[in-house]
Amino acid sequence: MVKVQLAGPWEQRSEPAFVQKALPCPPCQVPIPTACFGEHEVSPVPCHLQGPFSCRRPCGRPLTCGNHTCSVECHLVAGGNKCEVCDEGCSKPRPPGCPHACSRPCHPGNCPPCSQMIRQRCHCKISMLYVECTKLTSAAEQTKVELGSCNNQCPKELSCGHRCKQVCHPGVCEEKCQQKVKLRCPCKRLKKEFPCSLSDQCVVQCDEACRDQQRKVSQVKEAEQRAAQEEEQKKLQEELEAFEKRQQRGGGRRSKKRGRREEVEEEGGGGRWWRRCGVLVLVPLGGALLSAAAFYLLNTA
Ligand SMILES: [Zn+2]
Ligand SMILES: [Zn+2]
Ligand SMILES: [Zn+2]
Ligand SMILES: [Zn+2]
Ligand SMILES: [Zn+2]
Ligand SMILES: [Zn+2]
Ligand SMILES: [Zn+2]
Ligand SMILES: [Zn+2]
Structure with a gap:
């Protein structure tokens, strides 16, 4: 309310025509x-x-x-x-070859290296290998081949029959067999070693020394044969001579023995009988030996 000032006594108090009031503003x-x-x-x-x-x-x-x-x-x-x-869960792609899930829940950045092990047979299928997954998946091709090897000698047999010399390896065996094989020359004096894979193209020839040796060997053989023949002849000769001597001494010895025969006869008739048989056998045997010696000499002369 504004108090209105009266201008003079003639002015009457009256209600003001305009009243100014402060109302709140409406929301803007x-x-x-x-x-x-x-x-x-x-x-x-x-x-x-x-x-x-x-x-x-x-x-x-x-x-x-x-x-x-x-x-x-x-x-x-x-x-x-x-x-x-x-x-x-973590949905990031796994390293190629890793069959395991990430060990962390959904996370920023790279996954931690896989801590699991991979169980696999070696190339030759004999051993079971346990390899750290991360080692295997992060390895280069060559290292992967090494990690998959039991490092023992490959057990497979090559077509030549020898065992593969490589350590446990993937794929087929290399057929170039390096096993050393010995080849001999025809007379068996010389021997040389060749790798098995080359052995069917290689021949060992006899050399001059081989031929010399063969000559010597045949000479020695001939000499031995001759010596053996001579020995045989000598033996026959001796036997004949011995027989003849026995024949000649036969009469005298018999008369000498006659005295003893009486004593022997008391022991038994066997001894006398046997002695007589001996003479009967020895006579034709001597003849046979003589004719054999003659035959042999005729043939070898
Ligand atoms: Zn919004
Ligand atoms: Zn893994
Ligand atoms: Zn939010
Ligand atoms: Zn997430
Ligand atoms: Zn992850
Ligand atoms: Zn193996
Ligand atoms: Zn071989
Ligand atoms: Zn092999």
Whole structure:
């Protein structure tokens, strides 16, 4: 209320024609461009409602896992108000050849090296090998071959019949057999070693020394044969002479023995009989030996 000043006594007090009153202003409707909590959009918000708002879209902020985004409705992030926590497993691709899952839940950056073991048969299939998965999957081709080998000699047999000389290896065996084989010359004096794979193209020839030796050997043989013949003849001769001597002495010895024969006869008739048989056998035997010697001499002369 404004107190009106009277200009003079002639002026009457009256109600003022205009009264000025202070009323509260209506809310300001001036639109102000404002972004939502997630900054998905900018919309005009009446001035009196000033401040960010939820647009009701999914939040979409990246989660700490680094792989996913928040699916909560557009929200304010402040104080205890946070985006959701990812609860998925790791979905990053595994190193080629690793059959195991990542040990960590959904995470940023590279997966940790696989700590599992891989169980596999060696190339030759005899041994069971346990290899660290990460070692195997990160190895170069050549190292992979080595890791898959039991390092024993390959058990397979080559077509030549020898055992493969390589250590446990993938694929087929190398047929170039390196096993040393001995080849001999026809007379067996010389011997040389060749790798098995070349042995069927190699021949060992006799050399001059071989031929010399063969000559000597045949000479020695001939000499031996001759000596043997001579020895045989000598023996026959001696036997004949001995026989003849016995024949000549036969009469005298018999008369000498006659005295003793009486004594012997008392012991038994066997001894006398046997002596007589001896003479009967020896006479034709001497003849046979004589004719054999003659035959032999005639043939060898
Ligand atoms: Zn929004
Ligand atoms: Zn995630
Ligand atoms: Zn969020
Ligand atoms: Zn693995
Ligand atoms: Zn991972
Ligand atoms: Zn093996
Ligand atoms: Zn061989
Ligand atoms: Zn082999």
